Amino acid sequence: MNKKSATFPVLVIDDVAGSKGPAQLPGPSNISHFAGRPRPGEKIIKGVLAFSAALTVVITVGILIALIVPGVEFFVNVPIWDFLFGTRWTPMFADADYGVLPLVSATIWTTVLALIIAIPFGLGAAVLMSEYAHPKLRAVLKPILEVLAGIPTVVYGLFALQFIQLVVFKEWLQLDTGAFSVLAAGLVMGIMIIPTIASISEDAMSAVPMSLRQGSAALGANRMQTSVRVVFPAALSGIIAAIILGVSRAVGETMIVAIAAGSQARIVTGPLEAGQTMTGFIANAALGDSRVGSLEYNTLFAVGLLLFIITLIINMISIRLVNKFRQVY
Amino acid sequence: METNSPDQPASSATVRPTPSDVALPDQPDAVLTCDNVDVYYGSFKAVEQVNLGFGLNEITALIGPSGCGKSTLLRSLNRMNDLVEGARVAGTVSFMNEDIYGPGVDAIEVRRRIGMVFQKPNPFPKSIYDNIAYGARVTGMKVSSMDDLVEEALTRAALWDEVKDKLKQSAYGLSGGQQQRLCIARTIAIKPDVILMDEPCSALDPIATMRIEDLMQELRKDYTIVIVTHNMQQAARVADRTAFFTALPDETTGNRTGVLVEYGKTGQIFGAPNDKRTEDYISGRFG
Numbered sequence: 354m355n356k357k358s359a360t361f362p363v364l365v366i367d368d369v370a371g372s373k374g375p376a377q378l379p380g381p382s383n384i385s386h387f388a389g390r391p392r393p394g395e396k397i398i399k400g401v402l403a404f405s406a407a408l409t410v411v412i413t414v415g416i417l418i419a420l421i422v423p424g425v426e427f428f429v430n431v432p433i434w435d436f437l438f439g440t441r442w443t444p445m446f447a448d449a450d451y452g453v454l455p456l457v458s459a460t461i462w463t464t465v466l467a468l469i470i471a472i473p474f475g476l477g478a479a480v481l482m483s484e485y486a487h488p489k490l491r492a493v494l495k496p497i498l499e500v501l502a503g504i505p506t507v508v509y510g511l512f513a514l515q516f517i518q519l520v521v522f523k524e525w526l527q528l529d530t531g532a533f534s535v536l537a538a539g540l541v542m543g544i545m546i547i548p549t550i551a552s553i554s555e556d557a558m559s560a561v562p563m564s565l566r567q568g569s570a571a572l573g574a575n576r577m578q579t580s581v582r583v584v585f586p587a588a589l590s591g592i593i594a595a596i597i598l599g600v601s602r603a604v605g606e607t608m609i610v611a612i613a614a615g616s617q618a619r620i621v622t623g624p625l626e627a628g629q630t631m632t633g634f635i636a637n638a639a640l641g642d643s644r645v646g647s648l649e650y651n652t653l654f655a656v657g658l659l660l661f662i663i664t665l666i667i668n669m670i671s672i673r674l675v676n677k678f679r680q681v682y
Numbered sequence: 683m684e685t686n687s688p689d690q691p692a693s694s695a696t697v698r699p700t701p702s703d704v705a706l707p708d709q710p711d712a713v714l715t716c717d718n719v720d721v722y723y724g725s726f727k728a729v730e731q732v733n734l735g736f737g738l739n740e741i742t743a744l745i746g747p748s749g750c751g752k753s754t755l756l757r758s759l760n761r762m763n764d765l766v767e768g769a770r771v772a773g774t775v776s777f778m779n780e781d782i783y784g785p786g787v788d789a790i791e792v793r794r795r796i797g798m799v800f801q802k803p804n805p806f807p808k809s810i811y812d813n814i815a816y817g818a819r820v821t822g823m824k825v826s827s828m829d830d831l832v833e834e835a836l837t838r839a840a841l842w843d844e845v846k847d848k849l850k851q852s853a854y855g856l857s858g859g860q861q862q863r864l865c866i867a868r869t870i871a872i873k874p875d876v877i878l879m880d881e882p883c884s885a886l887d888p889i890a891t892m893r894i895e896d897l898m899q900e901l902r903k904d905y906t907i908v909i910v911t912h913n914m915q916q917a918a919r920v921a922d923r924t925a926f927f928t929a930l931p932d933e934t935t936g937n938r939t940g941v942l943v944e945y946g947k948t949g950q951i952f953g954a955p956n957d958k959r960t961e962d963y964i965s966g967r968f969g
Contacts, residue, residue, distance in 0.1 A: 572817035573794030
């Protein structure tokens with residue numbers, strides 16, 4: 354650009370000052386001094402980017418419509434009140450009941466159990482990696498965590514069913530439990546979520562400026578105090594985002610619960626009971642032979658819609674929380 | 683609020699002996715001393731063979747060109763270098779005749795007694811009140827009233843009148859100069875004996891700089907202050923004694939290692955330096 358400008362008429366500062374009237378620029382006045390070269394490539398790139406952005410929106414809306422249409426058909430046949438607050442879920446039986454609470458109860462159990470495992474261990478791993486670990490240790494730990502995140506969930510499901518439930522719970526601990534339990538599913542789901550929470554929280558904590566840690570150390574704080582009182586609050590919005598992502602993954606996780614939690618839809622009252630989650634139901638029933646447009650078919654979408662709304666609410670709450678606790682540094 | 687004004691202190695280049703120069707003893711009554719101190723980063727020697735004593739209730743300025751190791755030395759005085767991977771100190775740094783790197787010495791306790799103010803203001807993303815209370819809370823200081831402690835620290839840092847109505851607001855709403863005074867207030871709130879300042883005014887405008895300098899004169903009655911500065915006028919204005927450092931390249935490796943060239947009363951350093959290099963530096967011929 355600088356080289357180019359030399360070929361243009363040079364504007365003399367004295368003229369601008371106004372002492373000799375308006376600046377006299379040499380050359381024909383109808384040629385802009387600022388005309389650039391045309392950049393057709395830029396338009397194409399912009400078009401591609403806009404298309405990509407539009408596509409995600411269109412797909413999301415499409416999924417939503419695909420969920421809502423059969424969902425609404427379902428609620429024409431089943432009162433929404435009976436669906437939300439009914440305690441018996443037997444859509445495939447002759448005397449069908451469509452109370453979704455049993456599915457919701459199993460989802461709550463597995464999600465809460467998963468978070469009880471994932472939050473402390475995930476955050477602990479994050480604090481260790483960002484505040485304590487020698488760079489060499491960190492270089493080993495982070496890839497291991499990422500491998501953990503890359504294990505297919507079906508493997509986790511198998512692990513929960515065959516090892517945790519059968520070997521650990523029944524053989525070693527002699528617990529009074531059947532072939533399935535929400536505890537085994539929740540526990541393993543928690544292990545699965547640890548890397549998500551650890552990795553995102555660690556990013557948030559590492560982003561806290563070193564100067565804050567130095568300031569804290571210079572006031573006589575030890576590492577733990579610096580981590581807990583300065584770094585953690587400063588990274589809190591990122592940490593909350595990590596936890597919410599973990600919650601969303603737990604609520605939406607399908608394979609582990611479909612394999613290890615069981616397939617009987619009933620209100621779960623204890624961690625050693627079996628139960629069917631919302632996702633577990635969809636996975637099981639979608640493999641069946643329900644006719645398109647039938648009530649059983651629409652039932653799938655009603656549950657899917659509920660799942661979608663729950664996730665949406667969790668996301669909205671998280672945005673609120675993040676804004677509330679945000680500490681800008 | 684704090685804008686440039688024609689009477690900015692930085693422009694007054696007049697070098698004068700500080701008024702206390704005459705009353706100052708020839709040798710400092712040292713509370714903090716360096717004996718043959720070398721500071722290394724890994725195998726790289728950043729500072730070599732420093733012998734210095736920082737006098738009680740005096741302001742000592744460390745000056746010199748970039749890379750001469752003055753900040754490195756400052757950070758070794760309260761073991762902030764411990765936080766840097768591979769940093770190591772040889773020789774002895776002692777506070778009231780106790781080796782601060784000795785066995786059984788808790789670096790955290792060292793930093794509590796020898797506080798530090800940094801180049802860029804670094805308030806915590808907390809309220810003004812919590813910033814001041816932080817040190818007392820983490821060190822478990824016995825305080826009868828935290829409110830009084832906060833007020834006293836802010837008053838001593840000449841910030842109280844400006845912030846007394848917004849103590850619960852974020853410290854990030856303050857201007858750069860106010861933030862730096864907050865950081866000084868935070869440091870004096872835990873009642874250290876020595877305050878180390880690492881170019882505390884380099885991110886500030888001249889008016890804010892002047893305020894900090896006034897504050898230093900005020901604090902000097904109770905504290906021993908060591909300040910690293912790039913601004914020679916600042917050293918001449920505020921310091922009782924000045925130490926001039928320079929960097930010498932190693933003949934074989936070419937690595938530049940900082941050495942102490944000259945140390946004396948500020949008036950003497952700026953008025954009649956003994957070393958040619960000091961004279962060249964302060965007269966602007968190099969650095």
